Amino acid sequence: MPEPVIAEIFIIGNEILIGDIQDTNTHWLCKEINDMGGRVARVTVLRDVTETIAAEVRAALGRGAEVIITSGGLGPTADDLTLDAVAKGAGVEVQLHEQALQMVRSRYDELTAQGVLTQGGLNPAREKMAWLPAGAVPLSNPVGTAPGVLFRTGKSAIISLPGVPSELKGIFNSSLQPFLQETFRGGVSVMQTITVESNDESLMEPVLTRVVKGHPSIYIKSLARTLGESREIDVTLTAVGDDRSFLDAQLKAALDDLRQGLTSIGIRHREKDQNI
Numbered sequence: 001m002p003e004p005v006i007a008e009i010f011i012i013g014n015e016i017l018i019g020d021i022q023d024t025n026t027h028w029l030c031k032e033i034n035d036m037g038g039r040v041a042r043v044t045v046l047r048d049v050t051e052t053i054a055a056e057v058r059a060a061l062g063r064g065a066e067v068i069i070t071s072g073g074l075g076p077t078a079d080d081l082t083l084d085a086v087a088k089g090a091g092v093e094v095q096l097h098e099q100a101l102q103m104v105r106s107r108y109d110e111l112t113a114q115g116v117l118t119q120g121g122l123n124p125a126r127e128k129m130a131w132l133p134a135g136a137v138p139l140s141n142p143v144g145t146a147p148g149v150l151f152r153t154g155k156s157a158i159i160s161l162p163g164v165p166s167e168l169k170g171i172f173n174s175s176l177q178p179f180l181q182e183t184f185r186g187g188v189s190v191m192q193t194i195t196v197e198s199n200d201e202s203l204m205e206p207v208l209t210r211v212v213k214g215h216p217s218i219y220i221k222s223l224a225r226t227l228g229e230s231r232e233i234d235v236t237l238t239a240v241g242d243d244r245s246f247l248d249a250q251l252k253a254a255l256d257d258l259r260q261g262l263t264s265i266g267i268r269h270r271e272k273d274q275n276i
Contacts, residue, residue, distance in 0.1 A: 004039040005184055008065040010056060011045045012072035012082055013163055025071045025168055032172065033067075036184035041065065048073060050085045057089025061156055067183060068156060072163030074146040076125035082160055083149060087133035090153045100130035100138035100147050107145045114230060133158075142223055142234050143170035150179055157183070173221050174236050181219070181240040190247045191238045192255055193272040196222075196262060199231045207261035208235075215254035217241075234272060 009029055015021045023045065030040050042060075046053055053070075060068050073082030087094045105122050112120035129146045132138065139148030139159075144167040149160040159176065161168045172180075174193060181189035196204065201222055212220050219238040237254055239247040262269050 004037055005066050006064070007033050007038050007040050007067040007069065008060045008063075009040060009043045010053070010060075010068065010070045011043065011163075012048065012053060012070055014048050014079070016045055016072075017047055024165055025163065028165070028169065029069060029071070029172075033184070036180065038067070038184050048079045048081050050081045050088065053082060053085035054089035057086055057158065061090065061153065064156075066156055068158045070158070070160045071168055074129060074149070074160060074162050076128050076146075080128070083132055086149075086151065086158055086160060090133060090151065090158065092134045092153075094131045095134050096127070097130050097132045097136070097138060100132055100149075101127065103138055103140060103147045104129050104145060107141065111145070139171050139175040141167055141171055142174055143167045148176060150176070170223055174223055174234060177219070177221075177236060177238045181238055185240045188242065188244050188247060189238060189240045190244065190251055191236060192251055193234050193236045194255070194258070194269050195272045196233045196235055197231065197268040197270075199233060201233065203265065204233075204235075204262065204267065207258065207265060211254060211258045211261060214257060215250070217250055218254040220254070220258075 009026060011023050011026055013021070016023050026043050033040050044056055046056060057068065070082050070086065073080045084094055104126050108117060108126060109120035111117045132149050133151045136149050136151035139150055141147050141162065144162055144164060146162050148162070148171040151158045157179070161171055178189040178191045198204065204222065208220065208222060217239060221236050223234045223236065235258070237251055239251045241247050259269065
């Protein structure tokens, strides 16, 4: 059997170390990585100090960690330092990423239209969340406003996720899935997301259960949101293998089946733009 992919996790935030907030992300991430066949070699809890985080990133890269996951410090405030620290640890600069900027703007506009926030658009604090390590790509956040970040350096990948558990899980289970499936499962990964115009997973459950059973090679995940935040749910479909054309055909068959099932019970849906 091949050797497992070695991962390290950095939990970042003063609020964790002073006991204001209980860390639940470590348990969840360790379980998810283990279930994919990976091995978590180390978990480190760090304060919001740029040089401290950067030094730990350098050390993890020196140890040969193949996947480094950071949790926390991606927000708009001055103490959200993670991306700057990751860049310093990897020896690159941060730069404004236009796709990330558009993601941030779109999310604030969307949440304002829903009545969750009072003002859309951008300001300097919001723009801060779009400054990424050079060469990194943003990961769509279906729950919050700060994009996740995937940054490859040498043979390692650094994944930066928000500290809010629902946001971390939302990114992990959606826009990060192609990377995770390719890295931990091996082969090529393809993914499609549809947005379902319903916020009640129980209404979709019979259709999802049937489609999952009918397409066992496709990983299907519905991404529930906090009730009242949105009237929509994203559903992702992911396929992993060696033949891209075969995977595309498998994914299309499952997606067509899902669409037909949702239509049959009167639930509208649409394709969602893919971000990676």
